[in-house]
Amino acid sequence: MAKFQAPKGTHDVYPGARKWHENTALWNRLETIFRELAALHGYQEVRTPVIEPTGLFTRAVGEGTDIVSKEMYTFESKGGDSLTLRPEGTAPALRAYIENSIYAEGGVAKLFYIGPIFRYERPQEGRFRQHTQFGIEALGSRDPRIDAEVVWLALSIYRRLGLDRLVTKVNSVGCPNCRPAYRDALVEFARPFVGQMSADNQRRFNENPLRMLDSKDPGDQKLLEGAPSYIDYICDECRTHFEAFKANLTALGAQYEIDSRLVRGFDYYTKTAFEIQSPDLGAQSTLCGGGRYDGLVEELGGPSTPGIGFGLGIERVLIALEKLNRRPDTAPPLTAFIVTLGENAASQGLALLTRLREAGIAADMDYAGRSMKAQMRAAGKSAAPYALIVGDDELASGDVVVKTMATGEQTKATLDEFIAKTIGQE
């Protein structure tokens, strides 16, 4: 009998998984932290479908990008429409923002999302065909202070998780006013040695010259060493914005580097672009990437609205934490484990459990009808702080033996006393 397995590049998340990025308790903990910090900064959740019209991504991300040209899961619906499993989170969030007229609320709309992202790529460490992103989008402000706040929120998340040693890289990729001049300058600079560059960069030279700077090919890097810097071509508006953004970041106490080579893989970015990397992650070192996209809402058919956001790969965060052995605290799944002795007690077990649960105490028992020794083993393995032991003696006296597993100490108490004391501790 052939066994089924999760498709290449996908993974399950399940209780007790050894790999942190597959462990339910750790996922739950991280998601809670994301939600708390998002709420703390005024962001509210938006949930969008996993499938979207294919055109949404070709329009937003750009026809020439790798994502659109070769990494999308695209299929035809029975009705004949072309649908795509979302390969990124910003375009769907903005589609929802426009479709539901969220902009009509006025002010700045702050949205966050947590959900799966699909890209057809060759899996490797930290890269999956289905991964999960936490992302935020702030729509309606062109104030550079919000650029700094967005970066700061990402950094706050990592700090909260105990992830240090991070490198934050910032850049300005300009705007439609100044980009053409820079693009032309870069093309003229590279023209004499196009033929000496890697095949990829020769392609980029024609299709998307800015991406040439992103090449990791050592030969390309050497050839492009003296390449013109965007900062010398940037228009006054973009320069002012970039300076204010950096000043605000500095004022918050954030450490960052200016990386004039930082060019992100989506066509929609304007002005601010940033990336947060971890040196502990291996080849796929980017934990978070984002930037400003002042023309995108309009491009997608909404009112002219500036925006900025980021996406953060949750699997990569978990992998980085695992490598540093920084395990987030997770509460034990159970508080009490009931151990019964004999037929009479066994038949009472479920009723006792129910009383605990109705009082809000997570409790369980061993349903296999096994020996006390086996039940105690199960209690220990469950990590519940307390074992409640019930036998004929306890049934007669109306109380239970409360064993504190960590110390081995035992006392007698009625179930109500145990409940009152346990709830008092929370």
Added chain:
RNA sequence: GCGGUUGUAGCUCAGUUGGUUAGAGCGCCAGGUUGUGGCCCUGGAGGUCGUGGGUUCGAGCCCCAUCAUCCGCCCCA
């Protein structure tokens, strides 16, 4: 799309120049304690050696193919 790695018990792996019934640790189950977990001791269950073909008297080991896995390039979270 390209390059490399590894596939033996639930997990991590060992298996000498191809040679009888394929091993260890951990985990699991049970007993040692007919009312007590974690430590210790004893025992037990569990494997078509990824799959298919080939070479050979004989293949976990050699050859071919295939599937899967992980890692790197590319790209990105």
